[in-house]
Amino acid sequence: MIAELFYRRQALVLGTLSMIGIVVFWQIAVDTGFINPFFISTPSQVAAEFITQFEDGSVATNVAATLYCFAWSLGLATVVGIILGMLAGWFADVESALEPFIWFKYSAPTVAFYPLFVAWLGYGTPTIIAIAFLFALTPIYANTLSGIKNTDRDLARAARSFGARPLDIFLRVALPGSVPVMMAGLRLGVGRALTGVVVAELFGANAGLGYAITYYGQLMQTTKMMVSIVIVIVLGVLLTQILSFLETRTDSWRVDSNR
Amino acid sequence: MAQIEIRDLGIDYRKPKSNEVFSAVDNVALSVEKGEFVTIVGSSGCGKSTLLMAVAGLVSLTRGSIQIDGKQINGPGPDRAVVFQEASLLPWRSVRGNVKFGLEMQRWNGGDLNERAMQMIRLVGLGRFSDYHPHQLSGGMRQRVNIARALAVDPQVLLMDEPFGALDAQTREIMGTELLRIWERDKKTALFVTHDIDEAIFLADKIVVMGRNPGHIKEVIKVNLPRPRNEAILDSEDFHELRKRLRAHLAEDMSSMQLVQEVA
Ligand SMILES: Nc1ncnc2c1ncn2[C@@H]1O[C@H](COP(=O)(O)OP(=O)(O)OP(=O)(O)O)[C@@H](O)[C@H]1O
Ligand SMILES: [Mg+2]
Numbered sequence: 001m002i003a004e005l006f007y008r009r010q011a012l013v014l015g016t017l018s019m020i021g022i023v024v025f026w027q028i029a030v031d032t033g034f035i036n037p038f039f040i041s042t043p044s045q046v047a048a049e050f051i052t053q054f055e056d057g058s059v060a061t062n063v064a065a066t067l068y069c070f071a072w073s074l075g076l077a078t079v080v081g082i083i084l085g086m087l088a089g090w091f092a093d094v095e096s097a098l099e100p101f102i103w104f105k106y107s108a109p110t111v112a113f114y115p116l117f118v119a120w121l122g123y124g125t126p127t128i129i130a131i132a133f134l135f136a137l138t139p140i141y142a143n144t145l146s147g148i149k150n151t152d153r154d155l156a157r158a159a160r161s162f163g164a165r166p167l168d169i170f171l172r173v174a175l176p177g178s179v180p181v182m183m184a185g186l187r188l189g190v191g192r193a194l195t196g197v198v199v200a201e202l203f204g205a206n207a208g209l210g211y212a213i214t215y216y217g218q219l220m221q222t223t224k225m226m227v228s229i230v231i232v233i234v235l236g237v238l239l240t241q242i243l244s245f246l247e248t249r250t251d252s253w254r255v256d257s258n259r
Numbered sequence: 260m261a262q263i264e265i266r267d268l269g270i271d272y273r274k275p276k277s278n279e280v281f282s283a284v285d286n287v288a289l290s291v292e293k294g295e296f297v298t299i300v301g302s303s304g305c306g307k308s309t310l311l312m313a314v315a316g317l318v319s320l321t322r323g324s325i326q327i328d329g330k331q332i333n334g335p336g337p338d339r340a341v342v343f344q345e346a347s348l349l350p351w352r353s354v355r356g357n358v359k360f361g362l363e364m365q366r367w368n369g370g371d372l373n374e375r376a377m378q379m380i381r382l383v384g385l386g387r388f389s390d391y392h393p394h395q396l397s398g399g400m401r402q403r404v405n406i407a408r409a410l411a412v413d414p415q416v417l418l419m420d421e422p423f424g425a426l427d428a429q430t431r432e433i434m435g436t437e438l439l440r441i442w443e444r445d446k447k448t449a450l451f452v453t454h455d456i457d458e459a460i461f462l463a464d465k466i467v468v469m470g471r472n473p474g475h476i477k478e479v480i481k482v483n484l485p486r487p488r489n490e491a492i493l494d495s496e497d498f499h500e501l502r503k504r505l506r507a508h509l510a511e512d513m514s515s516m517q518l519v520q521e522v523a
Binding site: 163 | 268336
């Protein structure tokens with residue numbers, strides 16, 4: 001236990017140290033003239049610019065716009081992915097019927113649908129949500145599917161021996177048994193939803209972190225652009241970590257449903 | 260009329276990746292009286308589990324019939340409960356949750372579920388562990404939970420498939436004694452599959468010896484050792500006799516297995 005804690009700490013410390021190392025290296029490389037700041041700016045400039053953007057409210061605006069699309073796309077992907085995944089995991093026919101779409105999604109890059117969505121939904125929020133929804137849908141669907149489909153046969157048989165009906169087995173055996181895999185799918189979905197939002201914002205939006213990145217990128221204002229990039233990275237890490245935490249909570253089987 | 264009446268039972272399985280069938284069990288006839296403790300022994304693959312699962316209503320019969328209290332069985336029923344060999348506890352539920360599971364599935368309405376579950380948990384000696392989860396228990400404790408879960412639904416017939424198969428010899432002996440102690444309370448009819456000769460004798464009123472190809476009953480041996488029993492009878496003259504007889508049966512099976520290997 002203590003060793004484990006130490007190990008965790010150690011990982012955290014090492015991770016932090018290497019991050020700091022990179023930031024320091026970045027600053028020094030620019031200060032010594034090794035790298036042209038025009039391409040990459042410097043940590044101190046980015047920090048100063050962050051404060052400026054924070055104070056004039058553009059950080060809040062962009063983060064809010066991105067998170068708005070993120071929340072919608074992840075929410076929709078979670079609902080649709082879990083429902084379809086449960087149906088496909090339980091009914092082999094549904095799985096077969098959905099299979100072509102999944103292959104299609106795996107092999108064709110989702111961004112390729114961008115123009116199509118623009119044609120249907122116009123530029124802006126709805127299209128961004130749609131793209132990010134597609135990004136996030138696959139892992140949530142696929143994990144739910146495999147969780148339900150790989151229900152422990154011995155447990156299902158034990159349930160049947162007590163007279164369980166198919167719906168009992170689904171609700172009391174298959175579903176709770178799939179929660180950890182579904183959580184893992186959700187964690188992947190979170191990362192992909194955020195990626196989806198930012199990528200879609202790069203193409204066309206009037207607010208959001210992705211929008212800010214392209215906007216300042218096109219103006220060659222590297223420092224201003226770096227602020228949004230760093231925020232995206234931090235958001236991604238933060239959201240994924242929250243999900244990882246929830247995942248270990250559900251994975252340990254230590255959560256007592258008290259039933 | 261016997262409580263369990265098995266007539267001309269035959270169960271065929273389809274061979275993997277072909278349309279051929281093969282007989283796992285054939286021509287099995289057996290009657291078990293109410294309150295009888297019957298153990299089933301035989302070499303691996305002779306169809307012991309298949310027979311037990313057929314009585315449980317978990318595999319369909321190809322030929323013949325199984326009646327319980329004069330009624331043809333049709334799938335699982337509240338008159339029977341099964342203790343599986345292993346891994347049949349829900350890992351996300353506590354000991355209490357697992358014992359309640361069978362009751363929930365049966366839509367039990369004989370009073371408070373929690374109370375009933377706790378009663379059974381105490382009966383198998385796990386009172387202090389009711390909030391533990393399966394991964395926090397030893398193999399022996401897990402099997403106690405399995406037994407508690409089966410007893411909780413108050414079945415007429417208790418079906419046990421090598422419940423102590425994964426335990427070490429010492430624990431297995433303790434569990435056997437425990438099982439008899441619990442069984443003596445209300446003497447439920449029991450079918451108990453095992454590989455262990457001593458266990459088969461120690462528990463039984465009647466030992467069913469099965470042979471293979473296809474699975475059939477070779478002999479049914481009455482055990483007239485007095486009850487209640489304790490470890491002392493392991494050294495009795497009668498026990499030695501029975502042990503010798505069972506050994507001879509199983510040795511015969513082993514030699515026929517070697518023959519198969521030589522041919523192959
Ligand atoms: N679901 C199944 N499909 C096809 N064949 C099966 C199936 N279950 C069991 N069999 C076959 O039926 C035969 C009897 O199996 P069974 O599990 O009843 O044996 P057993 O006596 O319980 O063996 P063990 O002592 O090793 O548990 C074996 O040859 C096995 O391969
Ligand atoms: Mg078996």
